[in-house]
Amino acid sequence: MTTTTPTPADWDRQVPLPDALVDLFLSLEESAVDPFHVLGLTIKYNDDGANDTPPDPMQAVAAQLATLAMAKVAPAPLDVDHPWRQHEGLLERNTADVTQLSDHLHTAARTLTNLGQHADRFLSTHAVLREATERVLREKAEVDRIAGEINAHLAHFGYLEEFAHFVAQSPMPFHDPPGVTAALGRADASLEFLAANSHFTDAALYAARFRQCMTRAMIALRNHVVSRLRDLPPPLPPVSAMVVTAAETGEAQKMAVADACIGLLAAQESSPWALEFRATCMELAPIAHQLVSRCEGHPEYHALRMECVTAYLGIRWTAVGPTMDAVLELLGNDISLVDQIEIALASLSTLVTDEQDLCATLFGQDSVADLAPLLTNVANPIYTRFRQRVLSTLDLSVLASICRLFHTDPDGVAIDNSDAIGRAARACLLSLLSDTQTQLIYRGQHRLGTTAPAGTTNYSSAMADALISVLAAFDGSVPVASLRSLAGDAVRDLVSRISTTSKAVPPSLSSPLSVRSGLAVMTTGAPPLAGDVTLLEVQLFRIRELWRLLEAVKNTKALDRSDDDSARLHRRTGAAGGGSVHGSSLSILGSVLSLANLGGPAVADEDLTNGTGPGSIAGVLEVALARARDEFLLDRVHSCTYQLKRWLVRAAAVGTVDSKVMAWAHPDAVIKLTNEWQLATESEMQGTVIQVSVYLGDLLAARSSVLGALVDGVVVVYRDFYSQVSKVFGRPSRTTDPNSGAASFMAAFMSVDGCAQWMQSAARI
Numbered sequence: 001m002t003t004t005t006p007t008p009a010d011w012d013r014q015v016p017l018p019d020a021l022v023d024l025f026l027s028l029e030e031s032a033v034d035p036f037h038v039l040g041l042t043i044k045y046n047d048d049g050a051n052d053t054p055p056d057p058m059q060a061v062a063a064q065l066a067t068l069a070m071a072k073v074a075p076a077p078l079d080v081d082h083p084w085r086q087h088e089g090l091l092e093r094n095t096a097d098v099t100q101l102s103d104h105l106h107t108a109a110r111t112l113t114n115l116g117q118h119a120d121r122f123l124s125t126h127a128v129l130r131e132a133t134e135r136v137l138r139e140k141a142e143v144d145r146i147a148g149e150i151n152a153h154l155a156h157f158g159y160l161e162e163f164a165h166f167v168a169q170s171p172m173p174f175h176d177p178p179g180v181t182a183a184l185g186r187a188d189a190s191l192e193f194l195a196a197n198s199h200f201t202d203a204a205l206y207a208a209r210f211r212q213c214m215t216r217a218m219i220a221l222r223n224h225v226v227s228r229l230r231d232l233p234p235p236l237p238p239v240s241a242m243v244v245t246a247a248e249t250g251e252a253q254k255m256a257v258a259d260a261c262i263g264l265l266a267a268q269e270s271s272p273w274a275l276e277f278r279a280t281c282m283e284l285a286p287i288a289h290q291l292v293s294r295c296e297g298h299p300e301y302h303a304l305r306m307e308c309v310t311a312y313l314g315i316r317w318t319a320v321g322p323t324m325d326a327v328l329e330l331l332g333n334d335i336s337l338v339d340q341i342e343i344a345l346a347s348l349s350t351l352v353t354d355e356q357d358l359c360a361t362l363f364g365q366d367s368v369a370d371l372a373p374l375l376t377n378v379a380n381p382i383y384t385r386f387r388q389r390v391l392s393t394l395d396l397s398v399l400a401s402i403c404r405l406f407h408t409d410p411d412g413v414a415i416d417n418s419d420a421i422g423r424a425a426r427a428c429l430l431s432l433l434s435d436t437q438t439q440l441i442y443r444g445q446h447r448l449g450t451t452a453p454a455g456t457t458n459y460s461s462a463m464a465d466a467l468i469s470v471l472a473a474f475d476g477s478v479p480v481a482s483l484r485s486l487a488g489d490a491v492r493d494l495v496s497r498i499s500t501t502s503k504a505v506p507p508s509l510s511s512p513l514s515v516r517s518g519l520a521v522m523t524t525g526a527p528p529l530a531g532d533v534t535l536l537e538v539q540l541f542r543i544r545e546l547w548r549l550l551e552a553v554k555n556t557k558a559l560d561r562s563d564d565d566s567a568r569l570h571r572r573t574g575a576a577g578g579g580s581v582h583g584s585s586l587s588i589l590g591s592v593l594s595l596a597n598l599g600g601p602a603v604a605d606e607d608l609t610n611g612t613g614p615g616s617i618a619g620v621l622e623v624a625l626a627r628a629r630d631e632f633l634l635d636r637v638h639s640c641t642y643q644l645k646r647w648l649v650r651a652a653a654v655g656t657v658d659s660k661v662m663a664w665a666h667p668d669a670v671i672k673l674t675n676e677w678q679l680a681t682e683s684e685m686q687g688t689v690i691q692v693s694v695y696l697g698d699l700l701a702a703r704s705s706v707l708g709a710l711v712d713g714v715v716v717v718y719r720d721f722y723s724q725v726s727k728v729f730g731r732p733s734r735t736t737d738p739n740s741g742a743a744s745f746m747a748a749f750m751s752v753d754g755c756a757q758w759m760q761s762a763a764r765i
Helices: 008-014 019-033 035-039 057-070 083-167 177-196 203-230 250-269 272-293 299-331 337-363 365-391 396-407 423-451 461-474 480-500 519-523 535-555 564-574 588-593 615-654 667-696 700-729 741-747 752-763
Strands: none
Touching: 083 177, 083 203, 177 203, 177 272, 203 272, 203 299, 250 299, 250 337, 272 299, 272 337, 299 337, 299 365, 337 365, 337 396, 337 423, 365 423, 396 423, 396 461, 423 461, 423 480, 461 480, 461 535, 480 535, 480 615, 535 615, 535 667, 535 700, 615 667, 615 700, 667 700, 667 752, 700 752
């Protein structure tokens, strides 16, 4: 009989299941697919989130199976080989397997819990062990550091024997400068350590022995440097490769001599001996530096360094001394004294610069000051050669040029501030400069005293020429105080002489004008002049001389001044002509008597001598020039306007109303007077312009100033005359009939502007 496998429909027909069994099987199916539930790993089972112990799934299955057995609706006996029985057996086996799996899972959970606890205990133990390990490592590093310091300290003590052996070598290994530097450096470090830790046992004893060894090393170093320098062969005598021919003259000969000196210095600098000496210095420089660098902290080594410097200077003098002598020999006597000194100073500057560089190479920059004896010996031949020639020079320009040479070196720097020439060389040169300045001052005073001897009051242009030449020579050559003192006395003396002179020597010959009898007495109070020299010529001569002196003083930088008083006086004396004539009108009485306002405010006599500043000298000249100019203007303006002034005096005396009935105030008389005045003024201005051109023709500013002020003065008087005539006869207005008598009368007169133009044309400005 063939057995067929029952289908679910057969099961449902043969063994119907109630709803409870269906729900039970569905629950088992859900449990089978939920491994967390089967393994008991579910954490939350209640809605309130509390953690409950998970139920045993096998117990749940057993309970559900019991419920399934009780729910059987119609239990019926089944065969042993009934499929239900097979299924039930399979289900029981599966239940046993699940129970066994649950036991294993519980065992694994307990094992994992134990492992977690052991891991926590391991981690806590590991942190403690790590802290202990780090503490041990720190202690080990500190111990290593202390051990290193102890070893270093012991090394300082232990180096004494090695250093003593090093300095005991004969000779010391100076062929190895780095090795010598390293050995001496270690000894310095040991000495510093022992000095800083003098409380250590035997520190003082070790320090004393180190110092003994160091002193021995420095002595050996000194001996090595000195012996190497002295082993050099003597230098050869300098020989110039260029020859100066006698056919060359002037600037060409100067350039030839300068080129010969430059060639001589270049040949000496590039000679085999010079190259060997420089190479030796560069070789010895590291060794010598060890001695020089220790002199500051150890003064006892200074004597050793000076022995090296002395040996160096002695050898350098054998080369530099003959070189300077050869340079001075090349100068000869064919070029001027100024050119010789200039070339000698340039050569000296070159030599000094080379010596400073070479000394700095061997001993360092701080040892350049030790070159003083050498530089003094180098500069001394210049002082010896030129001093007597300077003291015997009489020419002021030559002495001044020499002073200016000494004031600046070839690079334009003042010698007393120049680094290119050593202090010792500067002192020697400044001595020669002082002698030159003394000779220059003496010769200047002698020249002034010769041209303007004391005890006399006469004056000549040669005195001003002498002072001008002295100021030009002294400017920038002698101390400012000496220049001001000499110039102040000389200027005041010449101002006094010029102000009282009655002679006039024009720079070019010209026919003098006729003397107007009595005019000088009326205008200036001075007595009539003797001879053919007129008062006008004397006045112009004074203005010329004072103007020349003032320009010379202003061109002297040491006497230049910029104070307010000087500016005021300069504006007063330097105002050129052509200014406005429509300023404040002078009174009639002032026009007649003085016209003093043309020259500006008067200056008191004490202004001539007060003050000791740089402006007082120019102030004296400005005041004197203003006075001379005022005297000229008073005389010239009066000469050109005395007819008009006389009419103004009469009109002022009788009044405007009574003037009309006077014969001299008749219109025809006034017109005649005006015409005569124009003719006389034109003639007077022509003669004045000629004389001004003779005396001030080469001083254009002075000529313009004098003639411009003269024009202004004449126009001022004419303006007063025109105004007074208008008051007497009536000034025509716009409503006045052009054909009336008053309008016709006033039309015959020049306007004030027309007078100004006419005067400027007459004065040729």
